[in-house]
Amino acid sequence: MTVLSVQSIADLIPADMDALALKISMARGLGEIMGAVRRTARRLVGADGITFVLREDGMCHYADEDAITPLWKGQRFPLENCISGWSMLHREVAVIEDIYADARIPHAAYRPTFVRSLVMVPVREDDPVGAIGAYWAHQHRPSPDSVDILRRIANSAAVGMTNVALINSLAAAKEEALRAKDAVILAMASLAETRDSETGNHIRRTQHYVRALARAAQTHPAFALQLSDAVIDLIYKSAPLHDIGKVGIPDSILLKPGRLDQQEFAIMKTHAELGRRAIADAQQHLGVSSTFLDLAQEIAHTHHEKWDGSGYPNGLKGSDIPLSGRLMAIADVYDALVSERIYKPAFPHDEAVAIIAAEKGRHFDPDLTDIFLTIADTFRTIYNRFGDGPLQLQTA
Numbered sequence: 550m551t552v553l554s555v556q557s558i559a560d561l562i563p564a565d566m567d568a569l570a571l572k573i574s575m576a577r578g579l580g581e582i583m584g585a586v587r588r589t590a591r592r593l594v595g596a597d598g599i600t601f602v603l604r605e606d607g608m609c610h611y612a613d614e615d616a617i618t619p620l621w622k623g624q625r626f627p628l629e630n631c632i633s634g635w636s637m638l639h640r641e642v643a644v645i646e647d648i649y650a651d652a653r654i655p656h657a658a659y660r661p662t663f664v665r666s667l668v669m670v671p672v673r674e675d676d677p678v679g680a681i682g683a684y685w686a687h688q689h690r691p692s693p694d695s696v697d698i699l700r701r702i703a704n705s706a707a708v709g710m711t712n713v714a715l716i717n718s719l720a721a722a723k724e725e726a727l728r729a730k731d732a733v734i735l736a737m738a739s740l741a742e743t744r745d746s747e748t749g750n751h752i753r754r755t756q757h758y759v760r761a762l763a764r765a766a767q768t769h770p771a772f773a774l775q776l777s778d779a780v781i782d783l784i785y786k787s788a789p790l791h792d793i794g795k796v797g798i799p800d801s802i803l804l805k806p807g808r809l810d811q812q813e814f815a816i817m818k819t820h821a822e823l824g825r826r827a828i829a830d831a832q833q834h835l836g837v838s839s840t841f842l843d844l845a846q847e848i849a850h851t852h853h854e855k856w857d858g859s860g861y862p863n864g865l866k867g868s869d870i871p872l873s874g875r876l877m878a879i880a881d882v883y884d885a886l887v888s889e890r891i892y893k894p895a896f897p898h899d900e901a902v903a904i905i906a907a908e909k910g911r912h913f914d915p916d917l918t919d920i921f922l923t924i925a926d927t928f929r930t931i932y933n934r935f936g937d938g939p940l941q942l943q944t945a
């Protein structure tokens with residue numbers, strides 16, 4: 550029995566080390582790594598305390614600890630003034646049996662603590678990013694095995710910290726790419742907007758209307774399958790490009806202070822196809838196929854189609870019109886109705902709602918019209934919230 554128990558202790562350590570290494574390799578943040586290290590290290594080497602020290606701009610940050618009484622958690626000391634700094638600067642393990650007999654130790658900092666003996670190991674020995682300290686309350690000569698265990702733990706922590714740094718930089722790069730995408734949308738949408746006589750926040754308001762309408766439609770059996778949260782988010786983000794094709798319409802038509810004649814209107818109508826083509830070209834040049842750009846294309850192309858087939862550019866009918874285009878049609882028309890234009894006054898909200906209701910099944914998808922009627926107040930709130938002014942794109 551005695552032999553068995555000796556064997557099991559010897560076997561336990563590698564098993565614990567493997568479990569710790571696995572835990573550290575799966576960690577998604579520094580806190581998880583430090584938490585796993587301090588608990589396991591203290592148990593495996595039988596220490597009265599463990600600290601996890603991070604190297605931060607010439608300072609030793611005592612970031613985490615697990616000890617019989619508090620040590621220095623949260624405090625920062627210059628690298629030159631503490632033993633963890635010594636260990637990092639010299640890339641060496643410090644083994645100190647009696648801290649009061651060692652000149653490297655700032656004794657004043659240790660007097661209020663229980664510490665009498667310690668081992669300090671650098672994390673990532675070739676270029677230390679931190680250190681792990683183990684402390685004992687009574688004079689104690691740490692065994693070579695304990696030092697070896699602490700070194701192995703420090704190596705695992707180094708790998709974990711590198712992983713976390715990589716994960717963070719990937720997340721930052723992804724975030725930057727997303728922001729760049731949003732900036733490009735804003736730039737493209739602003740370009741269309743600056744040439745348009747429509748008011749500055751039309752783009753922003755339609756983006757919000759379309760999201761409100763899509764969210765309300767999410768619970769309707771006819772639309773539930775098509776409108777996941779992710780799709781709604783993409784519709785919201787791509788909606789600002791709905792009139793991008795207007796960039797290709799001559800100023801004489803786009804800025805005409807009055808109603809367009811038949812020929813001018815025919816040219817104006819080409820903005821739907823021009824918009825589709827511009828986004829398709831961008832997609833082809835970039836060599837990317839993204840749901841976002843597909844949706845942007847779809848919306849630009851079909852937001853003037855009408856349920857009864859009398860819209861443009863293709864006279865699509867009913868559910869042949871993509872849902873994104875049907876949603877955008879209601880958003881776009883509502884905003885045009887309640888906004889003042891050179892050729893027309895702004896209609897009051899109730900009148901705009903009545904006009905849209907009358908177009909149910911003619912201009913607009915009948916189910917979406919009904920849904921619009923249930924949330925028309927939200928449209929009014931959005932209109933009031935985003936008055937006209939400099940264009941600001943909200944991307945979340």
Ligand SMILES: [Fe+2]
Binds near residue numbers: 791792820852853
């Ligand atoms: Fe349009």
Ligand SMILES: [Fe+2]
Binds near residue numbers: 751755791881
């Ligand atoms: Fe529009």
